[in-house]
Amino acid sequence: MRGEICIFVRNVMFTFDKSGNMIDFTLFPSPCYITEEELLRKNLHLIHTVKERTGVEIILAFKSFAGWHFFPIFREYIEHAAASSPYETRLAWEELGSKAYTYSPAYTEKDFPEIIRCSSHITFNSLSQFYRFYAKTIGSNISCGIRINPEYSEVKTELYNPSAPGTRFGVTCDLLPGKLPQGLEGFHCHCHCESSSYELERTLEHIEKKFSRWFPQLKWLNLGGGHLITRQDYDTEHLITLLQELKKRYPHLHIILEPGSAFTWETGVLASEVIDIVENGGIKTAILNVSFTCHMPDCLEMPYQPAVRGARSDSNGPYAYRLGGNSCLSGDYMGMWSFDRELQPGERIIFEDMIHYTTVKTTMFNGVPHPAIALWTKEGKAKIYREFTYKDYRERMG
């Protein structure tokens, strides 16, 4: 949505979608996560094109987005999802209509029957997990694999680096037996995060150097997520060439990518509202009807300051504000943003790019109301999928 046309007339924001339809935020409940159908389809189309041109399978990682109301749109472009838990595998089977490609850091005896019921592929994180559970999959038409750790990653943020020293993810090459155990048909490697095709190229060199000796024993190679194919500066042609060459080197291997963020990257917003303005020590804070910790947790976790439509991320000018959440956490604020006007209670504050990960990581901490979930259709209509009530809060507690 970033870069969309946005104008102000007497402090009221008018903003337009790709087709030039005026998005009327008053048609949506407040607060609300709003996905724009045209932007979602644009991403899906690009991902589908990469798949068609390379013969590589690209599936949606549910951990980044699990909005099942949107699955009929996804189904026009992709067939499968990557799941990381029994609930995600069930969602794939029951709502996307296809069995999941499942990887979890550790399966339990209690969860495994559900994992088997709803998966077509199961990746184990360790050889001990493989030896413990493989026998249970026999006869169920499931292809099993193991997560490998190439001991190489260019991810700078430790919190998101799956290959950091001491990582709990994957088996290093020194631990794999020369002849893989019977039933082990695939390798799974995830060591990217919002990465480029060039990072993938360098990572592939490490993967091949350390693990290609086992490739003749395999049927598939899953290169995980973190491929930010839909970011504006992503070199899609380079990715396509890379994948075509990889396929040429190992024609017997079915190659899989399971990005998450790339699917819903810059496809929607969190629309919120100013409730009050307070001032302390010369700092003005606009208190909103949303919370960073509950509704945009990555901002505090990463941390990063999100873009706000019609505002600049600085404290220059007379109308500079912190934006504060409506929870009691002292650090539930971010700032500063500069506006071209004085903010008033009741006006909308639109946080850009708040769909991937954000919508799956929310909480009801403090009992703060959860934003509704909606779609701005390609025809320019507001479709409200879900509003949350006290009942949702109460039922999570017992």
Ligand SMILES: Cc1ncc(COP(=O)(O)O)c(C=O)c1O
């Ligand atoms: C195993 C695995 N696959 C796929 C993904 C999706 O990654 P992204 O959303 O960065 O594309 C992740 C993210 O953590 C992951 O851990």
